[in-house]
Structure formats: structure tokens, C-alpha cells
Amino acid sequence: MKKLIIAADDKIPALKGLIENYAEVTYLPAKGFNRDTIKDANVLLVRTPTKCNRELLEGSAVEFIGTANIGFDHIDREYCAAHHIEWENAPACNADSVTQYILATLMHLSKTRIKLEGKTIGIIGVGNIGTRVARVCEALGMRVLLNDPPRARKEGKDGFVDLETIANEADIITFHTPMVRAGEFQTFHLANEYFFHQLKKHPYIINTARGGIIDETALLHALKCSLVEGVIIDCWENEPEINRELLKEAILATPHIAGFSTDGKLNATRITLENVSEFFDVPIDISSIVPPAAPHPLIDLRENVNYRIEEAILKTYDIELDSRRLKEDPGMFVSFRDNYYLRREPKAYQVIGAVGKEKELLGKLGFQIIEE
Numbered sequence: 001m002k003k004l005i006i007a008a009d010d011k012i013p014a015l016k017g018l019i020e021n022y023a024e025v026t027y028l029p030a031k032g033f034n035r036d037t038i039k040d041a042n043v044l045l046v047r048t049p050t051k052c053n054r055e056l057l058e059g060s061a062v063e064f065i066g067t068a069n070i071g072f073d074h075i076d077r078e079y080c081a082a083h084h085i086e087w088e089n090a091p092a093c094n095a096d097s098v099t100q101y102i103l104a105t106l107m108h109l110s111k112t113r114i115k116l117e118g119k120t121i122g123i124i125g126v127g128n129i130g131t132r133v134a135r136v137c138e139a140l141g142m143r144v145l146l147n148d149p150p151r152a153r154k155e156g157k158d159g160f161v162d163l164e165t166i167a168n169e170a171d172i173i174t175f176h177t178p179m180v181r182a183g184e185f186q187t188f189h190l191a192n193e194y195f196f197h198q199l200k201k202h203p204y205i206i207n208t209a210r211g212g213i214i215d216e217t218a219l220l221h222a223l224k225c226s227l228v229e230g231v232i233i234d235c236w237e238n239e240p241e242i243n244r245e246l247l248k249e250a251i252l253a254t255p256h257i258a259g260f261s262t263d264g265k266l267n268a269t270r271i272t273l274e275n276v277s278e279f280f281d282v283p284i285d286i287s288s289i290v291p292p293a294a295p296h297p298l299i300d301l302r303e304n305v306n307y308r309i310e311e312a313i314l315k316t317y318d319i320e321l322d323s324r325r326l327k328e329d330p331g332m333f334v335s336f337r338d339n340y341y342l343r344r345e346p347k348a349y350q351v352i353g354a355v356g357k358e359k360e361l362l363g364k365l366g367f368q369i370i371e372e
Helices: 077-082 095-112 128-139 149-155 163-169 193-198 216-224 244-249 262-280 308-316 319-328 330-338 356-364
Strands: 004-009 023-028 043-046 064-067 086-088 120-124 143-147 172-175 204-207 230-233 298-300 350-352 368-370
Touching (some): 043 262, 120 128, 128 356, 143 163, 298 308, 308 356, 319 330
Parallel strands (some): 004 043, 043 064, 120 143, 172 204, 350 368
């Protein structure tokens, strides 16, 4: 069996103690990855802050990069291909986590701004996350418009609409595309000045995809001109040096943590180790990677009168807490991410007291329903 020498990000959860039997492991902070620290490693286990490019990799022994994220913008794919370095991301690992974030966002809007039932949501990017968000929104009684040009090209246009339709008809627009900087399906600054001036219904804008998908200068102008009603933003241009004016104006603003549920993080670790195991034919035991119980797993709706669905969902994730922390101290952007707290998804919660349609809805959203 090939000896593995691994340089691993020390913020990848549940990793320590799992791979030491199979490899020589050095744990590094994201800023600790450089040519000197990784030159002897044949495996890198990283997150998005680590740029895997020529500057890092040239002259190293790296054969395989496992990134414990759904995204892979931080990997120079052309350089890796030219130097026979294989890489794998963790697709769909945090799809349910981001869906939980969108749910919390919608519940916040439902309580404070807009009645959701019958409203139209435009979902731009219908991959693993967008597909889940669509199901959730349909369950909430919303009309759903789907935009995904690559899928429409491959599968046919039935079921998909163009951006103009979303601009004309959507009350809420949420972005779930990858970052593509050039080509026919470019998404960099997809939401630009032209896009915002097409909007007919002054929608709410949600971004949990990548910061550069929205031109933040154009978004601020759209806010000031009331072309959009409000914005919820988790992904920013120039992270961690985020736009303070946009931070102030946003209804909810968070430090790129939509996918940071404990379930999502552990899924990423599990998938990453499975990728290493398959590539090197090493039998890594991942059976111990299980999330801890939710702090207060029982949600009792029997004494609630108003906003029962909203309260149930927001008890699984207090999105206002994350927003308040970032707005009060934006300089802690990286620290908030690196020291994120335990957050379980709805499947970790039991609901008692749900009745009728709300019982059916909460069940569809993943909650365990307790019959009285």
C-alpha cells in the first residue's frame, strides 16, 4: 500500500484521529499552506481559502487534492491537469444545509415582510441545491420559476425559463449557480446593472452561491433606486473584506456560512475521505463520522398561536443571530466561519403539536413528526 503523506486543513471537522493509521498527517491552518509546508505531501485536504495553483503546487509531490467543499473555484484545474494532479470536490455535501438557510430566510421574510403563499420565486441555477430549494418552495405554496441554461440545453427547454421571465415575474430571486468566469454560460456578474433594470416587481434578492455572481456596485444602486425591495446575502465579492455599505443595507447578512450546518460539514469530510480511499485504494473507516444531537431537539407547537411553521423552522437555525453578529463586527468574518457553532438540519428535530397541513408540510421539510 502506498504511503500517504497528507497536509490537511485543521478546520476540516472529525478528521483528526481517523487517518493517522493510514498516513503521516500534518494539520495546517488555511494560511499555513505554502510550498515549504506541503512540498513532501502527496495528498492535500483543503477548504476554499486554500488556493491550489502553481504558486502552491509547483515542485511539490502532490498527486491528489481533496477539497471538503461543494465548490472548486480555488483549484487551478488547468494547472492540475497539466501536471497530472487529480482532484475531487464534495458535490451536494451541503445542499440540505443551504436549503435550510433559504428556508430560514423565507421564514424571516414571511414573518416580517411578505406572505409567501402564491408568490413567485425565481431560482437561478438548478443543480443539487436549486432542485432542493424548488421542492421546498413548492411545498410552501409558492410558484417556482427555474433558470438553468446548461440544463435547458441538455434536457430541453420544457420546465425552464429565461432570465427575462424571472425579471418580469419573480417576487423573490435566489442564486445557486457555480462561478463561471467566461464562455457561453458565464455567471460572473450575471446579476449586473442591465439585469436589475429589467426587474418589474421589485423582488427580494438572495445570494448563497458565489459573491461575484452579483455585481455589488449594481446591487447597491438597485437598492437605492428601489429596483429591488431588499437583499439577503451570504456570499460576497472580495471576501473577507466585504462591502460595508451593502452589509448595512442588507436585510440579512451572513459570513458565507449557508452551507455550514454540522451535517453538511461532516458530509464533506465523509465524501473527501471516500475520495482519498478510492484514489489510493486505502480502507479508511468513516463509520464514526456522525453529528452530535441537536441541543434542543424537541419543538413543541402546542402553545403557539401565530407563525407556527416559521417558528419551527427558525428554531433549527437562528439566521438573525448570524446576521446580527456580522453586522456588529464585520472584521470577524473569518473568525465567525472558522469557529462556527453546532447547527443541525431539520431532520435532527422532532415536532409535537403540528396539525393538518402544517404537519404534512413540516414532514416534507424533513422534521420528525410526533403524534400526540
